Amino acid sequence: MEQLVEPLIIDLEQERKDILKKYRRLLRTAKPFLKDNDAKLIKKAFYTSVEAHKEMRRRSGEPYIYHPLAVAQIVVEEIGLGTTGIVAALLHDVVEDTDMRIEDIERLFGKKVGKIIDGLTKISGRFEYGTSQQAENFRKMLLTLSDDVRVILVKLADRLHNMRTLDSMPRDKQLKIASETIFIYAPLAHRLGLYSIKSELEELYLKYTEPQEYRAVARKLRETKGIRDRFIAKFMEPIAQDLEAAGLNFILKGRPKSIYSIWNKMRKQNKPFEEIYDLFAIRIVLESSAENDREKAICWQAYSIVTDHYKPNPDRLKDFLSTPRANGYQSLHSTVMSKSGQWVEVQIRTTRMDEIAEKGYAAHWKYKGNDTKVRGNIEQWITQVRETLENGFGDKTAAIEFLDEFRSNLFNEEVFVFTPKGELKVLQSGATALDFAFDIHSEVGAHCMAAKVGGILVPISYVLNNGDQVEIITSSKQKPNEDWLRVVVTSKARARIKDFLKEDNRRYETDGKQIVEKKLKVLGIDLTAEVVNQLRAFFECKTAADFFYRIGKGYIQPDELKRFKRDKEAKERKSSDVVHTPPLPGNHTGDGKTTTKFLKHIHGDRADSDTLLIGDDMDKIDYKLAPCCNPIAGDDVFGFVTINEGIKIHRTTCPNAAELMSKHGNRIIKAKWESSKEEAFLAGLYLSGTDRVGLVNDVTRIISNELHINMRGLTIDTKDGVFNGDIKLYVQDTRHLDVLIDKLEQVEGVYNVQRFDTNLNVK
Numbered sequence: 001m002e003q004l005v006e007p008l009i010i011d012l013e014q015e016r017k018d019i020l021k022k023y024r025r026l027l028r029t030a031k032p033f034l035k036d037n038d039a040k041l042i043k044k045a046f047y048t049s050v051e052a053h054k055e056m057r058r059r060s061g062e063p064y065i066y067h068p069l070a071v072a073q074i075v076v077e078e079i080g081l082g083t084t085g086i087v088a089a090l091l092h093d094v095v096e097d098t099d100m101r102i103e104d105i106e107r108l109f110g111k112k113v114g115k116i117i118d119g120l121t122k123i124s125g126r127f128e129y130g131t132s133q134q135a136e137n138f139r140k141m142l143l144t145l146s147d148d149v150r151v152i153l154v155k156l157a158d159r160l161h162n163m164r165t166l167d168s169m170p171r172d173k174q175l176k177i178a179s180e181t182i183f184i185y186a187p188l189a190h191r192l193g194l195y196s197i198k199s200e201l202e203e204l205y206l207k208y209t210e211p212q213e214y215r216a217v218a219r220k221l222r223e224t225k226g227i228r229d230r231f232i233a234k235f236m237e238p239i240a241q242d243l244e245a246a247g248l249n250f251i252l253k254g255r256p257k258s259i260y261s262i263w264n265k266m267r268k269q270n271k272p273f274e275e276i277y278d279l280f281a282i283r284i285v286l287e288s289s290a291e292n293d294r295e296k297a298i299c300w301q302a303y304s305i306v307t308d309h310y311k312p313n314p315d316r317l318k319d320f321l322s323t324p325r326a327n328g329y330q331s332l333h334s335t336v337m338s339k340s341g342q343w344v345e346v347q348i349r350t351t352r353m354d355e356i357a358e359k360g361y362a363a364h365w366k367y368k369g370n371d372t373k374v375r376g377n378i379e380q381w382i383t384q385v386r387e388t389l390e391n392g393f394g395d396k397t398a399a400i401e402f403l404d405e406f407r408s409n410l411f412n413e414e415v416f417v418f419t420p421k422g423e424l425k426v427l428q429s430g431a432t433a434l435d436f437a438f439d440i441h442s443e444v445g446a447h448c449m450a451a452k453v454g455g456i457l458v459p460i461s462y463v464l465n466n467g468d469q470v471e472i473i474t475s476s477k478q479k480p481n482e483d484w485l486r487v488v489v490t491s492k493a494r495a496r497i498k499d500f501l502k503e504d505n506r507r508y509e510t511d512g513k514q515i516v517e518k519k520l521k522v523l524g525i526d527l528t529a530e531v532v533n534q535l536r537a538f539f540e541c542k543t544a545a546d547f548f549y550r551i552g553k554g555y556i557q558p559d560e561l562k563r564f565k566r567d568k569e570a571k572e573r574k575s576s577d578v579v580h581t582p583p584l585p586g587n588h589t590g591d592g593k594t595t596t597k598f599l600k601h602i603h604g605d606r607a608d609s610d611t612l613l614i615g616d617d618m619d620k621i622d623y624k625l626a627p628c629c630n631p632i633a634g635d636d637v638f639g640f641v642t643i644n645e646g647i648k649i650h651r652t653t654c655p656n657a658a659e660l661m662s663k664h665g666n667r668i669i670k671a672k673w674e675s676s677k678e679e680a681f682l683a684g685l686y687l688s689g690t691d692r693v694g695l696v697n698d699v700t701r702i703i704s705n706e707l708h709i710n711m712r713g714l715t716i717d718t719k720d721g722v723f724n725g726d727i728k729l730y731v732q733d734t735r736h737l738d739v740l741i742d743k744l745e746q747v748e749g750v751y752n753v754q755r756f757d758t759n760l761n762v763k
Contacts (some may be wrong), residue, residue, distance in 0.1 A: 015063050019050070025646050030076050030086060038083040045087040045109065052098040060168035067161060068092060074157040078196060081153060089154050095121045111146075120158075146673045152188065159185045160197055163204040172670050174374065175638065175652055178208045179661035193328045196358050202260035210263075210653055217259045217266075220273045228256070228280060235282065235338055242305045248298060249287035256280045270686070270754065281345040288350040295350045296321045299332050301349045304486075310336035313343065314452035323416050323426075328356050418469045431490045434460040437472045438493035445493060446500055447474040461487045509545050512552030519558045523565050525539045537643060588666040594620075595641050595669050612639045613674035614649060622646030625681075629654035629757045632681035634734030639671040640664070647671075651757070681728035682712065683737055687725040687744065689751040693720045699750070702743050703729060709740065723749075726756070 023046055027039065034042075040237045049068050056064035072089035075081045081089075087109055094100050095117055102121070105386050106114035125248045163181055166174050182205040191197035194260050203676070207214045232254035243250050257265075257279055265276050284302050288295045299321055306312075316335035331349040338344050349357065414426050417436060427435055433453070437460070438445030452471040462472065480500040488494055516535070517527050526530060532544045539556055541547040598607045598621070612623065623639065629651040631637050636652045649671055650657055661668055687699070696716055703709045709729050716725040731737045737755065744753045 019063065019065055019069070022066070022073070026069060026073050026076065029073065030083070033082055041083060041109065042086055042090070045090040048100075048108065049090045049094060052094045052100060056097065058165070058168070060165060061145075064093075070161045070164075071154065071157045074160055075154060078112075078160075078359070079153050079157060079194065080355075081150060084112055084116070085154060086122070086175045087113050088150065089157060091117055092120045092158060116148055116151050116154065119148065120154060136301075150194070152192065153356065156185060156189055156194065156197055160201060163201060165207055166204065172638065172668070174208045174658075176665050176668060178205045179658040180665070181205050183662035192360065193325075193356060195329075199258045199260070201566055203258055206263055207262045209657075210516075213263055214259060216232075217263050217273060221256060221259065221262075224279075226712075229254070231338075231340070231342075232280070233280065238309045239284070239306055242308065243284070243302060246301065246305065248302065250302070251285045253283040253285065254280055255283055272752065281347055283349070284355075285354045286348070286350050287607045288352070295352070299348045299350065303334060306334065306346055306348070308338060310338060310344070311335045316345075323414075323424075325414060331357060393477055415464050416466050417464050418467075420469065420471045427491055431464050432460065432487055432489065433458060433462045433464065433470060433472070434484060435490045435493045436464060436470050436486050437474075438488070438496050439490070440472065442496045444472055444474060445496055446480055447476060447478045447593050448472050449475045449478045460484075465528075505549055507546075508552030509548045510552070512548035512550070515551050515558055516548065517563070519561050521563060525568075533567065533643075534589060535561075535564060538567060573723050593666070594657045595639075595647065595732070597667070606669075608672070611670040611672055612647065612649075614671055615679070616674045624648055626650045626654065626656075628656055630682055630684070632683055632731060632734060632737065633673045633679070635673075637673070639669040641667040641669060654757075680710065680732065683729060683731050684727070684756045685727045685741070685744070686754045687716075687723075687727065687750055687752065687757050689723060691721050691723040691751045692749050695723070695747070695749050698747050699725075699727075699744060702747065703727070703740065706743065707736075707740055710738075 026046075027042065030038075046069075052064050052067070053064040058064055058067060068090045071092060072086050075085045075089040079085070091105060091109070093111070095102055095105065097312045102114050102118050105117050120435065125303065159181060166177060181201050186201040189201060203214075224635050236252050236254070240250075240252060260275055262273070262279060266273060269276070273494075284301060284306075286298050288298055303429040313335045316333070318333040320329055320331050320333070330353040331347050334346050334348075335343050336346055336654075348503070356375070362429050375477065415429050415431055417425050417427065419425065425436065425439055427439060433451035434445065434448055436451070437448035448460055450460060450473045451462060452473065453462060453464075453468050457473075458708070480497045480502065484497050485494060486495065512610075520527050520531070532547075535542050536542075536547045539547055539560075541550060547556075549600065551558070595612075596610045599612060612621065614623070614633075624647050626640075626648040631649055631651045631654075637649050638652060638657075639647045640650055641647050647669070654660075696714075700711070700714070703711055709731060711727060711729045714725070715727075716723055728738075731740065741755070744750055
């Protein structure tokens with residue numbers, strides 16, 4: 001008995017030492033800006049957190065206190081928050097996980113810390129309780145952003161540490177958390193200017209969702225590091241000499257692009273690693289006082305020195321000095337031609353700009369005495385978030401639409417335009433004259449009928465360009481209509497237009513509901529909640545309100561309800577003919593828990609009883625392969641429980657995977673291939689290379705004669721000696737496909753062979 005207890009005591013003692021070591025490191029990092037009783041407050045927060053979490057352990061087996069300590073370290077070291085942020089990070093899980101209440105936090109640490117902890121508690125947990133709940137959580141998160149941005153900053157630090165320690169989680173949890181991260185948290189980090197955190201979140205997402213691709217790019221970056229370093233040193237040498245001669249203090253950095261951005265570029269451009277040339281950027285960081293005018297002057301001076309040695313691309317000059325991005329980012333970007341014939345991106349900024357670029361919003365507090373335009377831009381964006389949240393968002397559908405719109409706006413660039421009096425307005429790229437009108441005032445937008453740009457009359461759909469001076473023309477007779485929603489891109493304009501349309505819509509919805517009730521009564525059907533949901537699905541409407549609206553507007557004729565009745569009766573007859581087993585949840589519930597329970601029921605005591613076995617379970621549960629990614633045997637997959645179409649099997653690398661896992665986490669189930677039957681799966685291959693006589697014959701010979709694969713379609717297009725081709729064919733599994741790809745890559749003239757997934761089923 002003593003032999004078992006002794007190692008445990010040693011482990012606990014070692015853990016205690018590790019905890020104190022991490023705590024002391026945190027204090028050392030924070031020491032430069034601590035004042036008065038700050039150290040005592042941090043100490044009190046540390047011991048409060050230790051006591052609250054003393055019985056808790058993480059999934060990895062480590063003491064839970066490691067997590068709040070790590071989050072606090074990120075908050076101070078990587079984001080740059082002060083004592084309040086550190087205390088909030090140490091206590092961020094205390095109210096959620098223990099008996100301690102917000103009132104206790106306020107009494108011990110003050111109202112400011114209590115408010116941040118309250119905000120973090122409200123948005124705790126992952127968005128996996130159904131779509132409307134996810135959107136509501138997201139809304140709460142954004143509301144806290146307008147109250148105290150530190151809530152979001154601590155939450156991002158919390159998410160970053162969870163991503164760094166994702167190894168201990170099971171595969172399905174890794175995919176869910178990683179997808180949610182790329183869908184919501186990385187864009188938020190980008191918008192708040194946290195470049196380093198955004199990049200790391202993206203890389204960790206790739207590491208867990210596409211591990212092979214991640215390792216391949218990382219390996220190639222390591223292999224080419226020596227060549228890259230020599231190139232950077234040679235490129236920088238003449239620039240460094242001239243900067244020194246000009247009396248400028250500077251640091252030169254050669255920064256490689258992130259693994260995620262390189263992978264993304266390879267995927268979008270359909271090119272291998274070797275053909276991605278802009279793998280790095282040169283950064284010149286100049287020391288300067290915080291006087292803005294002087295800062296800009298020395299950046300332009302450095303730019304002049306760079307262009308003395310290397311010819312710039314005039315189309316690739318971006319001046320973020322005079323017009324910073326909404327997240328506060330300031331820098332001067334230019335792309336120049338090196339002596340070796342390679343384009344190189346050069347970024348020029350001051351130490352202040354560099355710190356803000358890396359640490360984002362938090363870094364502004366260090367420079368808040370400057371009253372910089374930069375910080376104002378972020379606060380203007382936060383004001384826009386608050387306005388958007390206050391408008392609309394009444395029902396669940398509006399919540400989902402807002403989440404989608406807001407998320408899509410997070411990565412957008414800005415366009416800078418002027419009012420007739422010369423006032424600068426910053427809108428998202430792609431904004432129209434109508435967006436501009438709503439940005440000025442809701443009533444101006446509602447009555448906008450045209451605009452003048454540079455004195456020339458343009459329609460409300462005119463897409464704004466940088467530097468446009470815009471005058472809005474209004475009419476008291478003009479009013480919003482549904483087509484306007486296709487014209488605008490900003491959340492503010494969309495919310496206002498929907499508000500104006502809502503009253504009209506309600507009238508049509510009411511009329512539509514009355515029409516449906518009368519018609520169903522004639523057909524002998526009661527209008528229950530279940531029937532309403534069936535009608536919505538049958539007529540492919542997003543919501544019940546949308547269905548009633550379309551009836552009221554006359555888009556769906558009342559007589560079409562007869563088709564619904566026939567379809568309903570046919571399904572009921574079919575249902576009564578089958579042997580009664582537990583209900584097949586894929587058809588109706590849209591609930592992953594119910595489906596998993598059913599799987600355990602049919603699989604019994606198997607270790608993987610909660611997993612859908614593709615092939616073996618075909619006769620027990622309704623599932624289909626998703627056409628958006630066309631999975632084949634051997635692919636890493638998951639199941640998505642739809643409302644009315646059973647379970648759809650998607651690849652984990654499906655273009656829709658991140659959105660499904662982050663927005664509909666409650667509908668995700670585990671799935672794997674378990675088929676003993678010989679089955680053929682449709683796959684697509686993209687080929688490119690140099691054309692020659694007999695090339696097509698060689699390709700088809702390998703497919704048909706050597707590997708005995710059936711082709712469904714072959715398209716080859718040749719121009720000026722270069723060919724591009726698509727082949728649709730049937731394979732047994734991923735290994736079968738890999739063998740085919742290897743053989744095709746050996747054909748003379750074929751340079752690139754890649755699998756593609758979309759539109760394979762289009763005939």
